[in-house]
Amino acid sequence: MEVRASLKHLRVAPRKARLVSGLVRGLDVNKAANQLKFLNKKSAKPMLKLLESAVANAINNYDLDRNNLVIKEIKVDEGRVLKRWLPRAHGRATILRKKMSHIAITLSEIVDSGKKEAKKVKVEAPVKLDEVAKEAKKTKKDDKIDKDIDKNVKGDVKSSNKSFANKVFRRKVG
Numbered sequence: 264m265e266v267r268a269s270l271k272h273l274r275v276a277p278r279k280a281r282l283v284s285g286l287v288r289g290l291d292v293n294k295a296a297n298q299l300k301f302l303n304k305k306s307a308k309p310m311l312k313l314l315e316s317a318v319a320n321a322i323n324n325y326d327l328d329r330n331n332l333v334i335k336e337i338k339v340d341e342g343r344v345l346k347r348w349l350p351r352a353h354g355r356a357t358i359l360r361k362k363m364s365h366i367a368i369t370l371s372e373i374v375d376s377g378k379k380e381a382k383k384v385k386v387e388a389p390v391k392l393d394e395v396a397k398e399a400k401k402t403k404k405d406d407k408i409d410k411d412i413d414k415n416v417k418g419d420v421k422s423s424n425k426s427f428a429n430k431v432f433r434r435k436v437g
Contacts, residue, residue, distance in 0.1 A: 264321075264378055265369055267317065270309060272342055273365070275364055280310070281339045283302060290333070299311035306364070314368060321370055326382065338366070341364065346360060
């Protein structure tokens with residue numbers, strides 16, 4: 264069973280990200296996570312997060328055991344390049360190329376468990392808008408009845424707040 268996860272548009276040059284991916288390629292998941300936690304490279308933290316995402320996919324979707332997973336493949340591709348410029352002497356400008364990486368990781372099992380398909384999620388029945396609208400109308404009617412009762416008990420609500428608030432919000436600003 265193979266499980267995949269991908270990370271796109273990581274703002275690290277692919278050449279630098281490949282150094283980190285080479286360290287963890289072929290390792291089991293726990294050893295790779297330990298390597299990435301203590302590695303002093305910028306791409307190590309996002310790669311650890313990607314690894315944890317792939318492991319979570321394997322556990323939640325396929326009921327696989329974390330200790331039985333190994334990194335089968337980790338691939339770093341070039342992404343988009345942001346082009347910026349830097350002013351230089353005599354009115355010239357040089358281009359700065361800020362490269363991005365796309366990382367894809369594939370996990371497989373050390374000992375095959377025989378599981379081939381993802382867990383099936385039960386889908387709830389679709390919500391009908393007509394029923395929701397009817398329920399909303401019923402609650403509005405109940406609210407109106409409650410407001411009428413409150414008016415009878417407390418008196419007219421609008422007359423008590425009329426003086427100060429109306430004067431303030433009627434003013435023209437400008």
